[in-house]
Amino acid sequence: MTPFAADADAATEILAAIRALQAHDLPTHGGRTLAYVYDAGVPGLDELAAAAYASAMHANALDPTAFPSLPAMEGDLVATAAALLGGGPETVGTVTAGGTESCLLAVAAARDARGDVEHPRMVIASSAHAAFHKAAHYFGVEIDMVDVDPATLRADVGAMAAAIGPDTVLVVASAPSYAHGVIDPIPEIAAAAAARGVRCHVDACIGGWILGSWRRFGIRPGDREVPPFDLSVPGVTSLSVDLHKYAYTPKGASVLLHASAELRAAQYFVHTNWPGYAMLNTTLQSTRSGGPIAAAWAVVNRLGDKGYRAIAERTADAVTRIRARIAEIPGLRVLAEPDATLIALAATNGGPNVFTIADEMAARGYYIQPQFAFRGVPATLHITVTAANADHEAELVDALSESVRAAAQQPEPGFPPEVIEAVMAADLSTPTGLAAAAGSLGLIGDSGALRLPQRMAPINALLDAMPASAREQVLRGVLSMLTRPGTDLLVR
Ligand SMILES: Cc1ncc(COP(=O)(O)O)c(C=O)c1O
Structure with a gap:
């Protein structure tokens, strides 16, 4: 179907066509997609969110005076987050x-x-x-990247403090880190930043709401207190x-x-020196749909303390049970004791290849996310545990156990030497070179477009072995191929 060429004019047909396109998407509900999606498992919540979204999707938060309902709802969301998170x-x-x-x-x-700091x-x-x-890239801020403590995978306070210099405008800590699921020693890092008069940002994007809920409701997964x-x-x-x-x-x-x-002031972008409207932006977007704001307002108010408490309890139980049962799977190890709801898994010495395990999980209907090796940390598998995993922990861990056993029967993933040679011979910096390399790897379908294989382990192993800069160059090209009109990733 191409835009405007569709003859389906009835809403039901159009929605059926969308559903057909979605048939190969990962499931967003049910707890089998262990990254990207979050399922509260609360009946009626999606319907409420959809109705609220629809009610505001055409309203524009670009101008708070034109649509005052949006700053009103935004203010409530901010107040709720601030109350939960020590504001x-x-x-x-x-x-x-x-x-x-x-x-x-x-x-x-x-x-x-x-503004006084030039670089x-x-x-x-x-x-x-x-x-x-990404921020550093967009905004021309140089990064001083400090290795984590190799034992805990948490930020190394001494090294972070030592890296703060006269041009440092920001120090960042995670609660928790996405890749390893551990919380950095935030009081010590924030104190070191404050001592030098530097801002300290806590990235609690993924963990903030659940950690705040655990603390608010006195929930202690694995009998551990949420750290400050x-x-x-x-x-x-x-x-x-x-x-x-x-x-x-x-x-x-x-x-x-x-x-x-005062700290927020510089976040805003205000421009009036042009012939159009006064552009007053609080975010990177200018036109900003009211849909996500209204939907969030509806969900947060519908769940409230009662709903979030129940969800937080279920999630705590799920992550504790999954973590405990994973410890019993030979060939697999938990990389770092999870501080929140994220579990990073590595193979034990001589254990099966983690990329093959991910493929085996996919064959069993689960998506777990492969992560490449990085600065001394081996390749890992990432699991985001949500409320939807509660009461289904055994199924998940059984599938993982079977996947590890099945992966152990298979050779290390890879390509024959002549294929690697052909890939190496291609100039990966050009679209033609990339297409040639993809062809050698069997990734070009009959239509001439990129076609991903069912089993990704050989590709992941190849990417894992590359230096990050080469890998980024390849993936940039792949992204361009994937997003070309007419690419049909559904045909595998
Ligand atoms: C710690 C952390 N920071 C930032 C982000 C980026 O969030 P988003 O994907 O919503 O842009 C994520 C996403 O998982 C995250 O885990």
Whole structure:
């Protein structure tokens, strides 16, 4: 189907056509997609969110005076997040489109508040989210990346403090890190930043809502206390928390909190020196749909303390049970003791290839996310545990157990030497070279478009063996091929 060429004019037919396109998508509900999606498992919640979304999807938060319902709802969401995450009377915030946008804005505000620094820098741990590298790239801020403590995979406080220099405009800590699921020592990092008069941002995009809920309701997964991580920690100047993750709202909603309006001021972009309307932007977007704001408002109010408590309890039980049962699977090890709801798994010495395990899980209807080896940490598998996994932990761990056994029967994933030679001979910096390499790897279908195989382990192993810069070049080309009109990824 191409735009405007469709003869289906009835809504039911159009929706059926969308559903047909979605048939090969990963499931967004049911707990089998262990990254990307969050399922509260609460009946009626999606219907409410959809209706709220629809009611506001054409309203534009670009102008708060034109659509005052949107700043009203945004204010409520910010107040709720601030109350959950240690905010005080001075705390302010903004609803953004997602975690990356919140992180980008924290960096932009930190940079622009320090006009006196010609070459701004930020100190991040090696486990910080890629969003900070994106921010550095977009905003011309240099990164001082500090290796994590190899034993705990948490940020190394001494090394972070030592990396703060006169041009440092921001220090970043995670609660928790996406890749390893551990919380950085935030009080110590924030104190080191404050001692040098530098801002400290806590990236609690993924963990903020669930950690705040555990603390608020006295939930102690694995009998462990939630460590101090939020705006109540002295020295923390901003914090990002995504609503579209553990607040279970539809995608397109995150909150960036600042400890004061003064700290937030440089986040805003205001421009009137052109012939059009006064452009007053709180976020990177200008036109901003009211849909995600209204949907988030509806979900957060519908769930409330009662709903979030139940969800937080179920999630705590799920992650504790899954973590405990994974420990019994030979060939697999938990990389770091999870501080929140994320589990990173590595193979034991001589254990099966993790990329093959991911393929075996896919064959059993589960998506677990492969992560490449990085600075001494081996390749891993990432699992985001949500409320939807509660009461289904055994199925998940059984599938993982079987997958590990099945993977152990298989050879290391890879390609024959002549294929690798052909790939190496191609100039991966050009579209033709990339297409030739993809052809050698069997990734070009009859239509001439890129076609992904059912089993990704050989490709992942190849990418894993490459230096990050070469891998990025290849993936940039692949992304371009994947997003070409007419590419049909559904045909595998
Ligand atoms: C710690 C952390 N920061 C930032 C992000 C980026 O969030 P988004 O994908 O909503 O842009 C994520 C996403 O998982 C995350 O886990």
